Amino acid sequence: MAGISERQGLEAIRRNVEDTLRLSDDYQVGTDKRPHFTSSEQPPSNTLAPEAPGNGRASGSSRHPKQGTDEPTSAAVAERIEKIGNVSARAIMEACETTATDIEQTGQAAVDFAAEIMNEAKELAAGLRAKGSKMSEHLKEFALLAKKVSTTMRDTRQEVLSRPD
Secondary structure (H helix, E strand, C coil): CCCHHHHHHHHHHHHHHHHHHHHHHCCCCCCCCCCCCCCCCCCCCCCCCCCCCCCCCCHHHCCCCCCCCHHHHHHHHHHHHHHHHHHHHHHHHHHHHHHHHHHHHHHHHHHHHHHHHHHHHHHHHHHHHHHHHHHHHHHHHHHHHHHHHHHHHHHHHHHHHHCCC
């Protein structure tokens, strides 16, 4: 019912969550930071392999220092996790709110349709009652007429039979 604007809202929420999760991957230690390509795509020529022994890099040139600076990295990771939690909570709340609004609108539409059906049913019932009443009146008139005809025919027959020729 709501349509395109709600789909765009849900799409924006999905993108926001994906971006946040993608950014959080940058803070994970020891993960492969290379982009993933399908078999038909070729990675750019300047893409570097992840750090591994024997790849020509010194072991001290790690992107995530491990000794002596654990506290700032842990604080940054904790802050990032908190931000992801807040963004995820907000995204879930927005999705729930959008869904709840859709449910309310659908329920209201069902009530509106039911009210329209009820009004039509009342109109049909009133029309049927009116026609039934008219038919009843016509049948009563017919019964009176039939009684008059019957009485007249009986009287006429009696007259004919009681006459001396």
